[in-house]
Amino acid sequence: MTNRIVYCLLLAVANIGVFWNMDDNPIPDGLDPTTVKEFINGAFEDMGYLGRLIQVRAYCENRSELVSYCDAAGILLQNRVSKVGYAEVDHMLVDILTWGLYNQAPSNLMIITKNVSEETELFGVLEDLKLLNYNILVSSLGKDATVDLVCLSTHLFGGGKPVDQSISSHGVSNKLAHVANTGVFWNLDDCEIPDDIDIYQNVKSALANQGCHGQVTIWAYCEEDKEPVPGITLVSAGDETARFKKMLRDILFWALQNPVPCPMTTVPSLMVISNMSRNIKFAYVLQLLASRGYNVLLTVPDEKEYICSVWLYPFLIPSLENFPICKKSDKSLHDIKTGIFWNITGCTFPNDIHLDELNENIKSAIKNQGHNGEVSIKAYWEGSSGLYHWLHGTITLQERVSKDEDPSVTLGNMFVDILSWALDHPAPSNLMVISKAISQETELSSLLQDLESKGYNILVAHAEEAASPVLPPACLEWHFNTLIAGGNPITRTNYSRDVLSIVQNDLSFLRKDCHDTKGNTGIFWSIEDCPIPSGLDPLTFFFDVKKVLWRRNVSVMAYCDQNRSLDDFSLNDNLHITLVHTADKYARIKKMYKDIFLWALENPESNVLVITKSMPFHITYVIDDALSSRNYNLVLADPHAVGYVNSVWISTSLFGGGNPIDPSGRKNLPSSQEVMAKWKITS
Structure with a gap:
């Protein structure tokens, strides 16, 4: 009572x-x-x-x-x-x-x-x-x-009122009345029980090697009754849909009956053996359990499923979209737009010139070179001096570096805006940069050369006392004071539009069939941060990555430290991987960022997959905002940040009592020649 x-x-x-x-x-x-x-x-x-x-x-x-x-x-x-x-x-x-x-x-x-x-x-x-x-x-x-x-x-x-615990339940509780410390929920439709091995003891041994020493109970879900298997409870649950619902419900009941103690003296372990990429709701539930302190384990049938379910976790969420076919672009110099990006720090104008007058003078200088299209100007500043000039003008003004940027990986708003503008204005558009000393800004100069190679008309203006930057032959160059007065560009001995005209003609030819790029996939892979997981064959792994992606052309750029080769990663030239060398992880992030946008310029309405664990949030946000809002299908994958699972096995390893996959990288790698020899034997 x-x-x-x-x-x-x-x-x-x-x-x-x-x-x-x-x-x-x-x-x-x-x-x-x-x-x-x-x-x-x-x-x-x-x-x-x-x-x-x-x-x-x-x-x-x-x-x-x-x-x-x-x-x-x-x-x-x-x-x-x-x-x-x-x-x-x-x-x-x-x-x-x-x-x-x-x-x-x-x-x-x-x-x-x-x-x-x-x-x-x-x-x-x-x-x-x-x-x-x-x-x-x-x-x-x-x-x-x-x-x-x-x-x-x-x-x-x-x-x-509480009822007698001995009552027979219509649900699953009577099966789980005396649950174990570790519960294993196995979808036999995704992964069959192997023959001629003691599966229960092998699974128990594999779990014990990872610190799961309590009693292990295994429930295996099938469509209809099967022959009994020692140590495994077979659950006949009907077709795929009914089996999924039953398995999901039983997992949640198991968690209710095995709460995580506080303080955590022992932690219940939960293992799922299934194709997670086919069971999106499972991932959500397992992530919830992991956040509640459960030790969540996963076993998948093969390496391809590991890639879908774990290594490229976002692929659990359907990412394919039907993009509209891009329209042919036949722009002339008379209607293309001009984007001007102006670093006003150290490059301001006299107080006696009104901002609107300055705006008209710059447009006039550009029009005199045959460019009659719309002109937009964005200005960037560092510090607070001279801002009173801009309070009532027609030029957009913002800080050059955002306060929330990671100081170790600073891209700058001007750099970001130039690339975003280029996505909205295909070549041959005009892009002008105004800065005091462009020659000293190596990243900016490199970006301008890259964009010129994509068919953009590059225009620059700098202080008269500054050294001329290294510019492509077709680039027009002004002294700043001449530009704001509406004057003509500097006469350059090496000026020639021939190379640019050839590039633009090639682009015009390609745009006639620009729908062919629809569905292409670009992979930007920080292979230094996210190497091929330990225990997996590198060539098989790489081919499986390409298999799980969209079926169109796949190009791969792998970013690594200096003096590294494909052989260091047990890969080879036959795999068509472009290895991109950078000085350190910060340079790697900047290079990857720029390459993503440059690739997107040539592949409108396509797929972009970024694989990295070191991308700062503010850069990730910019990429997502820029691409997703422009009909690109963007997937950001971090193999080290899969929140719904703690350890993952390939089924053959688990059933043999082996260890889970090590996502941190491979040790004692064989050479690419040894791997290729193995590949030829097995294929």
Whole structure:
């Protein structure tokens, strides 16, 4: 009796979760979500519950019509069911179980619905939660909500009282009544049980080598009954969809029955053996469990699945898009646009010239060279001197270096804006840079030469006392004071438009078939930071990376330190990898950033995959914003930051009692000649 009183007191102050099936039990006529939520709060108070109402979650077939009203009421509304591949996810059931992870028993759980018969899956889930000492309340909404919001649990779950733990459950709890320290959930459709080995002992040995010394229990899910396997519980769960739902539900129940202790003296381990790339919802659930302190382990059938599910984790989310075919560009010098990027630090103008007059003079100087298109000017500054000139002008002004940039990897807003502008203005557009001493800005000079090689008309202006920069033959050069007066460029002995004309003609020819670049993929891989994982064949791994990508042309640029060769990574020239040498990781980031944009200029509406662990957030954000908003399909992958799993096995290694994959790199690598010899033998 004392235990019962204590239990009731705990329930009275325990958290409350409400899950509302709007399809089965819609909002009564004359009411709105805000009013219904007030009725829910009042009903709990009338029943003597004083705990905190965590959140009301509602579910329906189509949320679009009601979502704004529910948001205003503080009710989270989402679609009841979604399908991803073969996986059909009942979000209400999944959310009920994940709610339990954050609100351990005893807690109060209310379901608002009219259909909770014993034949439904919802009934089985609620009865299993009842076995775990959750207080289950089932209610409905009728015409008179204040009267009809009553507890129906008397008929279903004993009026909210705890039931005998020996009751046979319609769910999974009777199978997991005495769960082990490590639970293994195995989808046999993705990975068959090998013959002639003691699979249970080998799996247990592999787990023990990684510190999982508790009892191991394995559940294997199949379509129909199979021959018994020693140490493995076979679960017949029907077709792929039913098997997925059953496995996901059992994982969540296992987690509820194996909470992570506080303090963490021992940590429950959970292993999934499955193709994760086909089960997106699994990744979300496993990430939730990992964030709650569970030791989450994964086994995949082969290296290709490892690449999809772990090494290139974002590929779990469908990334393919149907891009529109780009339009042919036949621009003449009379209508192409000119973008001017001006570093005003040390390169300002006299006080007696009005900013609007300056603007017109610069445009006039450019027009006199045959460029009559629209001109835009952006100016950049460092410090605060001289800004009063720009307060009422027509020129956009911003800081050259953002305050939130990592000082060790500073690109500068002008550098970033030039590349972003180029994406919106294909060659032959005009790009002008105004700076006091361009010759001293090596990165900027290199960028201008790269853009000129892509067919852009490059224009520069600098202080008269500054040395002339190394410029392409077709580049027009002004002294700054001459430019702002509307004058002509410097006469250069090596000036020639012939080379640029050839480049532009080639680009014009290619643009006639520019749709051929649609779907191309550029891989920008920091191979120094993200080497091929230890234990995997490098050539097989590389070919598998290309297999899981889009089917169009794939080009690979691998970034590494100086004096490194493909042989150092057990790769060779036959793989068509461009090795890009840089001085250090910071130079590697800058070089990769520039190359991504230059490649994108030649491959409109294509796919860009960036593989690195060292890209600062502010640079990642700029790349994402620039490419994703311009019909590029961008995937940022960090093999070292897969949040949903701690260790990963290839199935052959696990079933042989071996070790998981080491993503940090390979040791004692064979030479590329040895690997190629092995490749020829096996192929």
